[in-house]
Amino acid sequence: MDRQTRSLLAHADHPVAAPLDDSSVDRLLSRAVVRGDEHVIDLGCGEGAWLLRVLRGHPEVTAEGVDLSAEALQRARRGAEEAGVAERLALRQEEAAAFSAERPGDVVLSVGAAHAFGGLLPALEGARRLLAPGGAVLVGDAYWEREPSARAREILGAYEDLAGTVGKVTAEGWTPVYAHVSTRHELDDYEWNWTGSLSRWALDHPGHPDSAEALRAAAEHREEWLRGYRESFGFVCLLLRRTPG
Incomplete structure (x- = not known):
């Protein structure tokens, strides 16, 4: 089972692919x-x-969405058609x-997708290239809520604490104008949905050729979360604008 298919199955009950409630x-x-008229x-x-x-x-509002997954984009297109907004979505x-x-964004989103750029700062640089003057970027990424274990670092990689995360963002010429730190409920709900949807x-x-692999992937993820990074992992969404000068 490829990563894109596994992700779609794991997000079946939590289509926002980040630990955030509605x-x-x-x-x-x-x-x-x-x-109300932004791109x-x-x-x-x-x-x-x-x-x-x-x-x-x-x-x-008009919008553009970019993703590598053809199936995810097909679902987005169907959802737009059902909602009657397809003519405003590319x-x-x-x-x-x-x-x-072709048209800069008044708002550029990149929530939970920093890995596609190689990290938070490259993601912000990618967003900046597409940003209209005076526009805002909404970025969401992980941080360490408390000192992680060696196992947690091995699983998730290198992150800062919250202050360090905000500090390196502001050092690159961004000013936070709002933020949301995911709650324990949001973090746990996301993980239970991810592992539970894939397991279900x-x-x-049971007869599908990917069934056993999917069950193993869910169990491994659950074990890494509960025994590895649950106590140290945090997630923050930052609404940013460019700092003058």
């Missing part, structure tokens, strides 16, 4: 989309959960880091 997503979007670009849009929500709520199947927009698919399809 109220947090709505609040972040309300701070990012303030005029919004989502780098690593997946099934388009963020874009569909903002398009449904703002009839004058979807591109390509590398987010290589994407070049595997149990519901």
Whole structure:
């Protein structure tokens, strides 16, 4: 089973591919989309959960979504058609880091997709290239909530604590104008959905050639989360604008 298929199955019950509940997503979007006629670009849009929500709520907003997964983009397209917003949504199947927009974004999103760029700062640089003057970037990434174990670092890689994460962002010429730190409930709910949705698919399809692999992947992920990084992992969404000068 390839990574893209596994991700789609794991996010079946949590289409926002990050540890955020609906109220947090709505609040972040309300701070990012303030005029109601913005052009919004989502780098690593997946099934388009963020874009569909903002398009449904703002009839004058237009949007572009970029992702490598053809199946995720097909789902985003179907969702847009069902919501009656398809004419305002363009979807591109390509590398987010290589994407070049014909129209700059008043709001550029990259939540939980920094890995596609090689890290948080490269993701912000990629977003900056697409940003209209005076626009805002909404980026979401992991940080260490408390000192991680060696095992946690091995699983997830190198991150800063929250202060260090914000510090390196501001050092690159960004000013936070709002933020959301995921709660324990949001973090746990996301992981239980990820492992549970993938496990349920595997149990519901016992004869499928990928069933055993999916069940193993869910069990391994659950073990890494519970015994590896649960006590130290955090996630923050930062709404950023460029600092003058």
